Amino acid sequence: MTTFPLERFAQIETPFYYYDTQLLKQTLNQVVEQKNRYGFHVHYAVKANANQGLLKLIREAGLGIDCVSGPEVQCAIDNGFSPQSIVFAGVGKADWEIRLALEAGIRCFNVESLPEVQIINEIAGSLNKRATVALRINPNVDAHTHQYITTGLEENKFGIGLTEVESVVAEILKLNNIELKGMHFHIGSQITDMGAFQVLCMRINELQKWFETNHIKIEIVNVGGGLGIDYEHPDQHAIPTFEEYFSVFHRFLELRDGQEVHFELGRSVVAQCGSLITKVLYVKEGRKKKFAIVDAGMNDLIRPALYHAYHKIENITSDAPTEQYDVVGPVCESSDCFGQSVVLPQTKRGDLIAIRSAGAYGEIMASHYNLRKFAPSYFSE
Ligand code: LLP
Secondary structure, X not given: OOOOOHHHHHOXXXXXXXXXXXXXXXXXXXXXXXXXXXXXXXXXXXXXXXXXXXXHHHHHOOOEEEEOOXXXXXXXXXXXXXXXXXXXXXXXXXXXXXXXXXXXXXXXXXXXXXXXHHHHHHHHHHOOOOEEEEEEEEOOOOOOOOHHHEOOOOOOOOOEEHHHHHHHHHHHOOOOOEEEEEEEOOOEOOEOOHHHHHHHHHHHHHXXXXXXXXXXXXXXXXXXOOEOOOOOOOOOOOOOOHHHHHHHHHHHOOOOOOOEEEEEEOHHHHXXXXXXXXXXXXXXXXXXXXXXXXXXXOOOOOHHHHHOOOOOEEEOOOOOOEEEEEEEOOOOOOOOEEEEEEEEEOOOOOOEEEEOXXXXXXXXXXXXXXXXOOOOEEEOO
């Protein structure tokens, strides 16, 4: 359970991100313990949070990195991750990003279209290198998650459709500087229904048979990320059930000899360890409701505005009887609202508010909108 050091907070200018590094370490221990039971490989999806303090602990735990841009590949290298632990996905890799990844010697490109593989082949040739690729296949599995973060349905832009696999593979096999070694999938994010992962395994099993019949050796089965967290109960469920999650893949994937299973976990690793700490500027009595106006805005944490995402909101400096507030930021947008009709202890100017489960897709998605500054980060240790 995350406890907030209020005396320390009193000295720090708000808003800021606060990371419970003890919790991150415990979470990483769980990931490592559970993945090791089955010999699985985990690449942390750095898009969720690239804070250097967190990356250090993630590297020390021995995870690899999943990137979706050249700057993310560079960030992984700058933070000491071995190039061979890096995988690189994304529908729109620019030439310079491909070159950077090839020169760094990353483990695998997760490729999303034939034109992309052809360009990787060209650039690899010009550098006298061979690129290892895993073909991202869109398995048409409904992840039952928010429409903006579902990726594995036919209508999404990601991956190659099931019906195109045959023709795309035939073309890839003609390319001299490409080694097709794997299949890659990612069906969406914040998935709490393990049944969706089970269906993914079934699709992978069918594809395995097809590759086998066609005598194409698949060494890497990368199932992506997507494991969800409990936004409602950040303290009761501070660590996701990695045991249950990995065991689904262990039970349902029909692997061939020598195949490695790779995962790209982002949110489930870092979400619960982070909170956005903000101060109440004003309490405004509207005609219909009360507003707690805080000094953090949608530029600091955009998830509620962008996805109508729920984050638990707590007043950590008051234990007065409760009232209902809309907790809103100072940005000039009606969507700059962290929560409506939030039940909080009676709240006044100067109180500190914690917006919980903000460790993933929080700090990293911050912007300068309204020319606001980036919120700094602090660690429990
Ligand atoms: N692998 C690929 C190819 C991905 O696209 C993603 C996330 C991941 C792995 C990591 O997924 P995770 O384990 O974190 O679910 N900004 C949104 C989430 C976008 C996820 C994008 N892709 C949010 O705040 O909910």
